[in-house]
Amino acid sequence: xxxxxxxxxxxxxxxxRRLVCALQVDGRAEPGRIAGVLGVSARTVTRRLARMRAAGxxxxxxxxxxxxxxxxxxLLRVRVLSGRVDAIAQALADRPDVPFVDVMLGGxxxxxxxxxxxxxxxxxxxxxxxxxxxxxxxxxxxxxHAFADAGQWRSGHLTEAEAAALARPAAPHPAAPDPAAPGPxxPDPAAPHPAAPAPPPDDLDRALLARLGEDARQSHAVLAAAVGAPESTVRxxxxxxxxxxxxxxxxxxxxxxxxxxxxxxxxxxxxPGRLAEVGAALARxxxxxGVFATSGxxxxxxxxxxxxxxxxxRFLTDTLGPLGAARVETTITARAVKRAGVLxxxxxxxPSPxPSPxPSQRPPRRP
Numbered sequence: 461x462x463x464x465x466x467x468x469x470x471x472x473x474x475x476x477r478r479l480v481c482a483l484q485v486d487g488r489a490e491p492g493r494i495a496g497v498l499g500v501s502a503r504t505v506t507r508r509l510a511r512m513r514a515a516g517x518x519x520x521x522x523x524x525x526x527x528x529x530x531x532x533x534x535l536l537r538v539r540v541l542s543g544r545v546d547a548i549a550q551a552l553a554d555r556p557d558v559p560f561v562d563v564m565l566g567g568x569x570x571x572x573x574x575x576x577x578x579x580x581x582x583x584x585x586x587x588x589x590x591x592x593x594x595x596x597x598x599x600x601x602x603x604x605h606a607f608a609d610a611g612q613w614r615s616g617h618l619t620e621a622e623a624a625a626l627a628r629p630a631a632p633h634p635a636a637p638d639p640a641a642p643g644p645x646x647p648d649p650a651a652p653h654p655a656a657p658a659p660p661p662d663d664l665d666r667a668l669l670a671r672l673g674e675d676a677r678q679s680h681a682v683l684a685a686a687v688g689a690p691e692s693t694v695r696x697x698x699x700x701x702x703x704x705x706x707x708x709x710x711x712x713x714x715x716x717x718x719x720x721x722x723x724x725x726x727x728x729x730x731x732p733g734r735l736a737e738v739g740a741a742l743a744r745x746x747x748x749x750g751v752f753a754t755s756g757x758x759x760x761x762x763x764x765x766x767x768x769x770x771x772x773x774r775f776l777t778d779t780l781g782p783l784g785a786a787r788v789e790t791t792i793t794a795r796a797v798k799r800a801g802v803l804x805x806x807x808x809x810x811p812s813p814x815p816s817p818x819p820s821q822r823p824p825r826r827p
Contacts, residue, residue, distance in 0.1 A: 469671060472717045474545050475500065479508055479520060480713050481617040485626040487520040487676045487709025497625045513677075517717060519802050522672035523611040523710045530606035534574040534581065535754060537599040544594035544702070545570060551592075553798040560610075561797040562723075567793070571725065572747070573609045601756035607739040610800060612711045613749035613765075628702065661706070664689060665697060669706065673801065710800040720765040722772050722792060726780065728760040728789040735759060738783045749773060758789065 472480065475498075482494045491505040498505070512518040535757065540548050545563055548759070549570045553561040557580060560573040574581065589595045614623065667687045671678060684691040701707055715723060730738050735753055742762045743751045750763040766772040772790075780788065796804050 472512075472817065474509060474511060475504075477615065477617040477718055479505065479512075480711055481615045481623075482511075482626055482716065483518070483520055483709070483711040484614050485618070485623050486628055487522075487711055488707065489626055494626070497622050507608055516696065517713060519712045520676045521712060521800055521802060522669060522676045523606040523609070523708045523788055530603050530609055530752065533602040533603045535603065535752070536572045536574060537601075537801075538570045538595055538697065539597035540568055540592045541596060542568060546596055548592065549797045553803060556801075558798070559801040560799055562793045563795040563797060564725075565792040565794040567711045567794065571791075571793075599756065599759070601752055601758075603752045605739070605753040607751035607753070608743035608748065609752075610749050610763075611708050614746070615715075615720075615747050617718075623813070647755065661701070664693075665701060665749075668694065668697060669701065672707070672709075676707075709813075712799050712804070713801040714796070714804065715765050717768075719767055721768055722766040724764045724766065724772055724793070726764060726776075726793045727758040727789040727791070728762065728780075728785045729758050730760050730783075730785050732759070734784060741783060742780075744780060747771075747779075758787070816822060 478498055479494065482489060482498065491509065492502045493506045495502040504812050509518070532552070536552075538548060538552075549561055549563050552570065552572045555574075557576040558572050558574050560571075562571040564571055564588070574584065580685050585598065585600060589598055602778075618626075619748050650764050664687060668683060671683055671686055678686075678689050683698075684694045687694070689697075698707065715721075728738070739753055739760055742748050742760075747764050747766060749763055749765055750761070752761045753759060754761055764772065764775060766775060772792075776790070798804060
């Protein structure tokens with residue numbers, strides 16, 4: 461069974477949710493470490509995680525660094541002819557450079573995140589999407605700044621002390637030198653020499669990162685066999701990559717299984733002078749799983765999980781209202797197709813009883 465067959469009415473019990481949250485904190489945490497923090501046996505942790513993963517409820521993958529990958533990414537809102545939304549959503553989800561795809565409530569809009577270079581971007585926007593004939597409008601937002609992304613969201617089923625015990629130390633990002641700051645007139649011979657910059661990832665590093673992008677919980681032994689390197693080398697390489705901040709993970713799970721039935725996108729028009737303040741405030745909120753400053757008709761996107769529509773209303777009035785956005789457009793996700801590169805649910809395709817379409821009725825080409 462895979463994620464496409466997960467029953468949306470299934471609800472994980474309290475321990476299952478705590479285990480999911482533990483993997484949100486550290487997707488590669490060992491069962492013994494999780495067990496010690498949560499106060500259960502390692503055997504229970506292993507059995508529960510194996511059951512959820514085998515049932516397709518839970519998958520843990522590596523995510524790119526939010527600062528490196530998100531800035532410059534494209535947020536697409538694609539309006540589609542009635543009856544063609546599944547084909548367009550699936551075509552976008554089939555692309556390796558599209559890690560997130562949602563079908564929005566109403567059935568005529570697809571939302572997607574695109575991480576690609578200028579050439580592939582232009583082919584998609586100006587060639588492939590218009591050529592389908594099913595796309596009526598495309599709105600493109602470029603991400604200018606990432607305040608928080610899906611890899612940083614926690615479902616809130618751990619205490620602060622438990623989350624802190626499971627968290628790995630944050631990888632330091634070296635600060636850029638300040639050209640206005642005066643430097644020492646004479647070098648201090650007793651001062652420690654600055655550490656040499658870390659070498660860029662090589663072929664072995666990239667092979668390990670690619671494997672972790674499919675399943676971030678693979679053991680050192682499994683990874684070593686897959687890439688053809690000694691296990692000791694794999695351990696050493698992963699430790700270095702972790703220190704560089706390249707082992708961020710995402711515990712992919714249907715939010716409905718955590719009791720969160722509503723996933724909403726809030727497109728905000730915020731006064732430029734308050735953009736940083738509002739973005740940072742929303743990024744700290746436990747219901748928010750992504751905040752991005754963007755180009756386009758609005759300048760801030762916040763994605764929010766809520767238990768129901770009433771909770772979404774309270775978020776809009778009690779949390780968002782005081783922040784002073786000039787305008788808010790709220791769109792609700794009807795169906796998540798792909799999250800963090802993981803295909804969640806295949807659209808149901810019914811066989812057509814009609815004969816093959818004439819040239820004027822041809823189905824859309826895939827983007």
